[in-house]
Amino acid sequence: MKYERMEPAEFLERPNRFVAYVRTRAGREVCHVKNTGRCAELLVPGADILVQRTDRQKRKTALDLIGVYKGGRLINMDSQAPNQVAEEWIREGGLFKDASFIRREKKYHNSRFDLYIEEKGRKIFLEVKGVTLEQDGTAMFPDAPTERGIKHLNELCDCIREGYEAYVLFVIQMEGVACFTPNMATAPEFGQALLRARKAGVHLLARDCVVTTDTLKIRDEVKIKLPPDR
Incomplete structure (x- = not known):
């Protein structure tokens, strides 16, 4: 399985199960979280994450949260x-x-x-x-x-x-x-x-x-x- 258009980012906060605020090179952005689980031990403020940028026009958000670093371990958290x-x-x-x-x-x-x-x-x-x-x-x-x-x-x-x-x-x-x-x-x-x-x-x-x-x-x-x- 291969992802395209991946970018590093920083996790900021998660106001609900579906959405997170992240910081990319472009600044603070809204990101879709592709995992509705709690993931409380992963999504902590300041965590290094990986996001995928989409070019689909009808999307509410341009980013999907795909991976997160926990210590030195990279964890894929895409539930699909x-x-x-x-x-x-x-x-x-x-x-x-x-x-x-x-x-x-x-x-x-x-x-x-x-x-x-x-x-x-x-x-x-x-x-x-x-x-x-x-x-x-x-x-x-x-x-x-x-x-x-x-x-x-x-x-x-x-x-x-x-x-x-x-x-x-x-x-x-x-x-x-x-x-x-x-x-x-x-x-x-x-x-x-x-x-x-x-x-x-x-x-x-x-x-x-x-x-x-x-x-x-x-x-x-x-x-x-x-x-x-x-």
Whole structure:
């Protein structure tokens, strides 16, 4: 995945989930935040960020916030990126060597899963979760309670019962983490739902990414640490 027209900037403030004020070479500007999560540990005043300038005329803002530096680590926080890099990775044979059919946003009952794949008679649903939260080398998801995430896990369990295969892929939008774990302090219900999904036969995967100022690419497997089963 490659971005065009990237620029360095400084984060100033975020008055709501969708908009931030940033300082670019042109001065103070309004920027669209491509991540509605809290990201409180990332978007701190004075943080070095990366923005993408658009030339689309009907946009309310000319900039999108794409990346942020946390210490020496560059984190991609574009919430649309994980689905794209996951599809690229799978089309390159990263998970299924002989996939014959790949479709985005496949409907199943009351959900739309991010990817549907067919390979030699196998029928597979895959849900992608982007991860931007990191603490002491551990990547975590989510950064806020997520009823939608729990619903997806429950319906992936239904997929298993109906003869499909099911996967959850956590795309960690940074490099250099030691492991991944569900964020039990913030969203214990999601962690317990993840345990139930694994018991039901849902495959859990986590991968980090190579992140540069204008690219994002899935890289290495990351160890998943689940909480004790209650």
